[in-house]
Ligand SMILES: Nc1ncnc2c1ncn2[C@@H]1O[C@H](COP(=O)(O)OP(=O)(O)OP(=O)(O)O)[C@@H](O)[C@H]1O
Ligand SMILES: [Mg+2]
């Protein structure tokens with residue numbers, strides 16, 4: 001391979017996406033990830049020169065699964081540990097591995113809270129590539145030389161190489177999908193495992209009941225590693241408890257941490273306090289191992305913890321951006337429950353601007369069940385308004401970033417049916433559903449994020465004449481939100 005820039009790395013990475021047709025065929029044949037998927041990851045690790053037991057142990061992995069709040073919890077842990085690092089020099093380097101990305105792929109692999117640089121990404125990307133191609137590295141019969149893991153798994157594999165090469169001494173890992181068969185579950189002895197709020201998502205892979213989903217998530221609990229979770233809905237709690245017992249893990253169920261009283265958690269909502277509570281327990285457990293002087297104080301949080309929680313940056317979640325006559329509310333929620341949370345957050349934020357026109361910009365690509373996300377979103381806003389006024393304008397757009405140039409490289413996605421995007425099939429289904437939910441709303445179907453944003457700006461010019469600000473909620477997909485933030489900030493701000 002002649003040229004090896006960041007863009008080359010991303011283009012090459014994109015070739016590892018499973019094409020839509022293959023995904024379809026697998027679904028029809030009922031093929032799902034299974035225990036082999038994790039074994040294979042072990043094989044790939046061996047091929048690039050690492051052992052799952054001794055090398056991964058050096059990373060002191062904090063492992064987090066859950067349906068919602070994984071990323072937020074991981075970001076809290078990262079922020080707390082960074083503050084600890086600033087005051088005590090421990091840990092030396094903090095790794096943070098999350099998914100999906102918001103604006104650029106390299107966000108998924110962070111060191112000391114910053115996405116690794118383009119240069120570093122390209123370097124490690126191709127090092128892994130070469131090692132996988134080579135026949136001369138460690139012998140393993142688990143995977144053949146030359147084979148590569150698919151997109152998300154490749155990034156997981158690469159993250160271990162990055163962190164081990166860069167001397168990271170604590171690494172926070174968000175699972176991709178589920179837990180038991182997730183690529184990140186190749187870790188044998190995490191420092192601690194945490195399970196955030198459970199709900200329904202990824203039903204094809206994980207099953208269609210909360211119990212089946214809980215079974216998968218509990219797969220990250222490991223004997224010998226402490227485990228924590230938050231309060232869960234009925235049967236999910238039972239499943240977690242039972243699996244923990246089977247594995248010999250003393251799983252602690254945390255109520256909201258009383259020491260958070262007076263700490264500014266944003267948004268000031270119960271779900272976020274649960275995320276922060278879990279993160280505190282995970283950070284405490286990691287620090288107990290890393291810092292000999294660390295002692296848990298039952299009555300108050302150390303300053304680094306308070307600052308870590310208050311100053312966390314986790315973009316694309318509950319973000320507010322002001323523009324002349326328009327306020328953008330941006331949240332990447334994409335499940336039934338989290339969209340209700342997002343709608344409630346929007347209602348709270350906009351309460352004082354009662355008369356401003358409300359606009360929704362929504363998309364969710366490639367999940368047929370997404371049409372059921374709309375009820376809660378529509379009704380939460382409508383029911384909270386004294387006059388029963390919901391969104392006056394509703395815009396459904398695809399996740400194509402730009403009107404003329406199409407996708408940004410980091411967002412190229414081969415996993416969806418291209419004809420559906422071309423014809424805006426999904427968006428038309430959403431539009432039809434919304435008519436039944438709120439016949440008074442003005443509904444638009446628009447081909448790109450850029451045009452959707454410009455349309456909302458146009459509405460602000462007409463509706464904002466009375467001095468009120470138009471309130472826009474952008475939600476339904478992290479890809480939509482990432483694209484939108486890039487456009488709103490006229491830059492690829494990370
Ligand atoms: N504990 C929670 N319960 C319900 N909703 C939540 C919770 N935490 C966050 N959310 C909502 O879900 C959105 C996504 O949060 P976050 O990125 O933390 O989740 P995640 O588990 O990493 O999800 P994914 O990786 O599937 O995008 C947030 O913007 C917020 O609206
Ligand atoms: Mg998810």
Ligand SMILES: [Mg+2]
Nearest residue numbers: 070071099100
């Ligand atoms: Mg996430």
